[in-house]
Amino acid sequence: MSSQPLRPVPGPDDASEPFWEACARHEFLLQYCGACGAVRFPPRPMCPACNSFDSEWRPASGRGRIWSWVIAHPPVLPAFADRTPYNVIVVELDEGVRMIGNLLDVPNDQIAEGMEVEIAWEDVEDGVSLPAWRPAS
Numbered sequence: 001m002s003s004q005p006l007r008p009v010p011g012p013d014d015a016s017e018p019f020w021e022a023c024a025r026h027e028f029l030l031q032y033c034g035a036c037g038a039v040r041f042p043p044r045p046m047c048p049a050c051n052s053f054d055s056e057w058r059p060a061s062g063r064g065r066i067w068s069w070v071i072a073h074p075p076v077l078p079a080f081a082d083r084t085p086y087n088v089i090v091v092e093l094d095e096g097v098r099m100i101g102n103l104l105d106v107p108n109d110q111i112a113e114g115m116e117v118e119i120a121w122e123d124v125e126d127g128v129s130l131p132a133w134r135p136a137s
Ligand code: ZN
Pocket: 033, 034, 035, 036, 037, 038, 047, 048, 049, 050, 051, 052
């Protein structure tokens, strides 16, 4: 029996499966409306702007700025206990949507609003990679 509880991983649905499959290849894609072109994040079947069910996937910039963040302290899920205190940031992508993730390689007390970040990858298990962030190069 493992002493380390398993980290929860995404459970893709029909709308988000292309996103997570791309993440496993370390490709960062965003869903766009096939009718009006609005970016759709998180992935979903219907466009909130025009109600179209058409969509397409395009490579994203993988760049953005920190919009907000929190530092998680215990109690947390057992799988995250040895990571505390850890950050959870909200990134405003260059494409205009916001996404949550962890910022890597930066001490928590040096995180700042507006910090430029770029996509990084955390390989958590075979076939599952999570988008994360690091300072932009
Ligand atoms: Zn639309």
